Amino acid sequence: MKKVREILKKILFLSPMATLLIAVPSFIFVFWVLAEEPENPWIVYTSYALSAYAAVITGTGIADLIRWIREGIRKHPLIQKLLESSVVRRYLKEHIFRTEISLYSGLMINLLYAGIKLFSGIRYQSVWFGTLAVYYFLLAVLRFSLLNYLRKRGRSTKNNQWEELKRCRICGIVLMALDWALAGIIILAVTKNNGFAYPGMLIYLMALYTFYSVITAVMNVVKFRKYGSPVISAAKAVSLTAALVSMFSLETAMVTQFGDAKDASFRRDMSAATGTAVMMIVLALAGMMVLRTTIQIRRIKRQEEDLHDSDSGIGR
Secondary structure: OHHHHHHHHHHHOOOHHHHHHHHHHHHHHHHHHHHHOOOOHHHHHHHHHHHHHHHHHHHHHHHHHHHHHHHHHHHOHHHHHHHOOHHHHHHHHOHHHHHHHHHHHHHHHHHHHHHHHHHHHHHOOOHHHHHHHHHHHHHHHHHHHHHHHHHHHHOOOOOOHHHHHHHHHHHHHHHHHHHHHHHHHHHHHHHHOOOOOOOOOHHHHHHHHHHHHHHHHHHHHHHHHHHOOHHHHHHHHHHHHHHHHHHHHHHHHHHHHHOOOOOHHHHHHHHHHHHHHHHHHHHHHHHHHHHHHHHHHHHHHHHHHHHHHHHHHHHO
8 A cells, every 4th residue: 555655646746847847738738639629539538638637746746836936936047136136125125115116017007908998999980999998097097196106205204194095085086986987888888789899819818918907906905905005005996996897898898709699688788787896896995995094084183183182281
């Protein structure tokens, strides 16, 4: 029995290099088989067997593989030089600076995405694309205002909680106002019900961007709560809003592009359900931002008034 366990261990628990060399070609092979559908059954069965084995060794060795890749990257001479850079060290240690960089990248991606929508709206004479472009441009303006504040704050050692709370509340109010614009976009998608389709392979690129943005936005909203910065929380809320709207846009496009052209009622119901869900989430998110910051601002006001009354009493 011990010998059997040793054999299974050698077969199923491979080194990181062996896991990588077997798993990657096996997965590529099975994807090719699924795409090309070869007539020879032995090729199909072999690809399924290899992919199953690759899935097993990936599952048993994923932790060691991640550690091996991370260690290899960390010890690479280029990475060592980058780690010596003051900018990289600052990015790794300062969460405010890291958030500022993420806002910069998010702003650029937001503008690029809005530009694609605007170009598509003009190119295909689509009101849908045009309204989405305007919505994303407005989110970009909101992101830019938060970025501008973080850049100015980065030059000062003073942490003005009062100012952060006010900016976070303004951001929540703007998101609530933009929610009405989002409602108009949803009504347009439901009432017109003519759908739209991305040309060529563009829909797959949009899907990749959407999944990445949703996952990243949700992770960041949870991750950056511990820093207790209202402006950072507002920035992540804007990112989550953009990601949710992208998801609604992608869902509408995919139903149109891959669904049955005759089933107009299904497309209308899906657009209404998904759009309403996104609108309610954004409204709840913005409402919580406004409510929470208002309560905190009033608390700070009361503390300042109590402190002022106390100082006045001492003076008398």
